Amino acid sequence: MAFPVTGILDDFNRANSTTTIGSNWTALESGATKDRGISSNQAYNPDGVPNYSWLYYNVAQFGPDSECYCTIATWTTNADNHTLMVRLKDVTQDAYTFDAYMLQAGISGTDAIKIYRIDNNVNTQLGATVNPMMANGDKIGIRVVGSTITGWLEQGSGWTEQLSRTDSTYAAAGYFGFYTSDDSTWRVDDFGGGTITAPPLFLRPPMHLLAR
């Protein structure tokens, strides 16, 4: 199945802000130091070090089979990463009990992409790290179908699957989320995704309708 098969949910095209990226996003941690913002129609962190934040798209839950993706217009310059979450659940603010599957991508040191299972805010990496070279403008994506979680990268010539992992712990639909690194230089754009519906099986017409 090609990636993605779903559309943009938030292009961040709205007025600049230093306190919010919009009402469709909720932080998993409260407090003014967890500010997020909009700059030139892209999401960013106006507060920088040491203020990071976990956000989820509160409009709907997706799945259980689902995908989400975004454009990393500018990578974080800290020793930190960008992440995407699917099947995110238990999102009570400040409880640190959320579970999810997560794609993590970063260019600090050796460029790396990893897939994690999150249990109670504890990240457990699934399988090995992969190391594609990444640059500003790349797009990252995560898809979960059944117990298969895949990580995707688009660098100007089409999406390619970078890694595939198997885990059946969290099988229900959930929210989408992403993590905002603690520096003010990164920019994220065009957050997309949705529920993946399996294509219908080819149904053979009833025998009496088949051409003789």
Added chain:
Amino acid sequence: MPVAWFLAPYKRRAGTISPDRYCAMDDYTASAAWTETEVLGNRAVVKVRASEVTLAAINADPDFVRLPKDALDDPLSDLSSGQKAALRNLLLDMGYTLQEIQARFGADLGDYTLRDVLRFMASRRLKPRHDRVNDTIVLDGEAQSCRDVDHVDREVV
């Protein structure tokens, strides 16, 4: 290249915002193909394909335990008493009780195969949580299922 099975620890990754743990076999990813199933006791059962030199290096790493057979259907009947005792002690160290081990394997592990032991190792794992006061990862939550060892076996050939 040859394949081998290991019991590997999970390590805490330093310098991360959120508590982050990874299978220590990732330290050897540059020279090995591998996949894992997390099991009881903050460990993973890992199947690895690598050169004999790399497998020897992993085996020499004190954090890792190379399991005594390389194929799931290999019987344990030719293991020494000492090897079988070490395997039994490994199960105890993981957190399985003597009663659980005896109920599954009786008096002699030699009557079973590597698959039987690995499936037992993968009976369960516990959901982790973050002790924010002490900044430690604690594995004492609800029991969760492990990935099937046959699936792990098929992924690395």
